[in-house]
Amino acid sequence: MRVDLGNALETTPGLTTETLDRLDDRVAAAHERIAAGMADDEFGYAALTLPETADPDAIHAAVDGFDRPEAVLTVGIGGSALGAATLSNALASDVDAYVLDNVDPDDARALLADLPLDDTVVNVVSKSGTTAETLANFLVVREAMADAGVDWTERTLVTTGASGNLRELADRHDLPSLPVPDGVPGRFSVLSTVGLAVAALQGHDVEAVLAGGRDGMDALAGSLYESPAYAYGAATYALAERGALTNAVMPYAESLETFAEWFAQLWAESLGKDGLGQTPARALGATDQHSQLQLYRAGPPDKLVTLVRPTERADAPIPETDLDGLAYLGGSSLGDLLDAEFEATEASLAAAGVPNVRVEVDRVDERALGELLFGMEAACVLYGELASVSTFTQPAVEWGKKAARGLLGGGDFAEAEAVDEKRELRIE
Ligand SMILES: O=P(O)(O)OC[C@H]1O[C@](O)(CO)[C@@H](O)[C@@H]1O
Numbered sequence: 001m002r003v004d005l006g007n008a009l010e011t012t013p014g015l016t017t018e019t020l021d022r023l024d025d026r027v028a029a030a031h032e033r034i035a036a037g038m039a040d041d042e043f044g045y046a047a048l049t050l051p052e053t054a055d056p057d058a059i060h061a062a063v064d065g066f067d068r069p070e071a072v073l074t075v076g077i078g079g080s081a082l083g084a085a086t087l088s089n090a091l092a093s094d095v096d097a098y099v100l101d102n103v104d105p106d107d108a109r110a111l112l113a114d115l116p117l118d119d120t121v122v123n124v125v126s127k128s129g130t131t132a133e134t135l136a137n138f139l140v141v142r143e144a145m146a147d148a149g150v151d152w153t154e155r156t157l158v159t160t161g162a163s164g165n166l167r168e169l170a171d172r173h174d175l176p177s178l179p180v181p182d183g184v185p186g187r188f189s190v191l192s193t194v195g196l197a198v199a200a201l202q203g204h205d206v207e208a209v210l211a212g213g214r215d216g217m218d219a220l221a222g223s224l225y226e227s228p229a230y231a232y233g234a235a236t237y238a239l240a241e242r243g244a245l246t247n248a249v250m251p252y253a254e255s256l257e258t259f260a261e262w263f264a265q266l267w268a269e270s271l272g273k274d275g276l277g278q279t280p281a282r283a284l285g286a287t288d289q290h291s292q293l294q295l296y297r298a299g300p301p302d303k304l305v306t307l308v309r310p311t312e313r314a315d316a317p318i319p320e321t322d323l324d325g326l327a328y329l330g331g332s333s334l335g336d337l338l339d340a341e342f343e344a345t346e347a348s349l350a351a352a353g354v355p356n357v358r359v360e361v362d363r364v365d366e367r368a369l370g371e372l373l374f375g376m377e378a379a380c381v382l383y384g385e386l387a388s389v390s391t392f393t394q395p396a397v398e399w400g401k402k403a404a405r406g407l408l409g410g411g412d413f414a415e416a417e418a419v420d421e422k423r424e425l426r427i428e
Contacts, residue, residue: 007358013302023386027223032222044188046183047191051374060206062178073122075123086261089258091202091364091369097198103132121156122138123197124156125180126159127161127186129166132404135166156176158170187266228359249306285345297352303354307346404416
């Protein structure tokens with residue numbers, strides 16, 4: 001993973017090398033704190049040791065009991081689904097991967113109608129084992145399997161905490177199961193059983209993903225000038241301090257579109273505390289040059305753009321053409337065009353004084369993904385240290401959970417009563 005901060009200097013908002021130099025002392029202190037937390041396996045910091053503590057043999061043992069399936073369906077939400085989805089959508093496999101991470105009846109019905117349930121492994125994931133969406137979806141999937149004459153106990157893998165509904169279910173039915181690592185918030189759990197079981201089922205090189213994570217660990221240092229992850233975390237923090245309250249993450253690779261979704265949870269749920277934070281916007285290059293770029297370049301000077309790309313990729317030639325004005329495309333390639341668009345967008349933002357940071361990986365493979373995912377986790381932890389926020393908790397999500405549960409008769413919650421007090425101004 002390589003980071004280039006050049007286009008975040010002398011922009012609006014912007015940084016200077018003096019800013020970064022002054023910040024580097026705080027980065028060194030934050031690194032000390034992070035390193036100590038990793039060494040002591042402290043809650044949250046433990047996520048940054050997963051490349052060393054994750055047990056690929058246990059993952060293989062749990063999934064090897066299933067014949068190679070036609071499909072794998074992950075039933076989870078947030079960090080219990082997005083990590084696995086990021087890896088599945090980035091890497092090719094002849095095992096199709098699907099995710100049920102919402103409770104949209106149309107979507108669930110359509111998905112279950114299409115799935116070969118007798119040749120699908122259902123990977124149900126919940127750290128708490130109590131997440132309403134995940135448990136509700138699992139009950140629906142389980143009934144669909146029964147209706148299809150499939151023995152769900154033969155097709156289900158459970159990844160969950162040491163206690164709770166899913167752990168009890170796995171124990172009761174002797175289901176293959178994997179533990180969710182202690183001390184690791186869901187959004188930081190991709191480099192563990194939570195994100196890697198599906199990768200193993202799809203035949204991806206789990207060890208290579210973890211090796212990439214170890215590459216990221218090795219690249220942590222007491223200076224932002226020596227650590228791409230810390231450079232990214234420090235620069236995004238300093239830009240937020242100067243008004244860049246939105247971070248538009250724009251990968252120039254379809255295979256990294258879900259990575260931007262994973263990043264959004266990591267960044268928002270970790271850093272959105274005490275009235276602080278930086279809103280992650282999900283974009284895709286080159287597609288969103290024809291949509292959101294107008295706002296990024298000419299809207300309020302309150303954002304930075306993170307441009308992500310692999311520098312090596314398969315390519316596809318563009319046939320010669322005599323179409324007026326388009327002959328220049330002929331004989332080129334889609335990759336050349338995508339690279340030209342990346343560099344043009346980068347320069348376009350710089351010309352408008354919009355801060356942008358370039359993040360590059362060699363290619364989208366297991367090892368590079370492991371390093372990129374680890375790097376963004378470390379960047380997030382550093383940002384949280386610099387911002388002095390509680391990076392590893394997410395108390396603000398609980399209010400809505402209680403309200404929804406109360407509305408469904410799952411208990412007496414003041415939050416549910418507050419729903420009835422909605423102020424209305426209806427326009428029909
Ligand atoms: O794995 P669980 O416990 O089902 O939680 C799923 C997601 O819900 C949250 O706890 C927020 O409600 C996320 O932090 C987490 O990734």
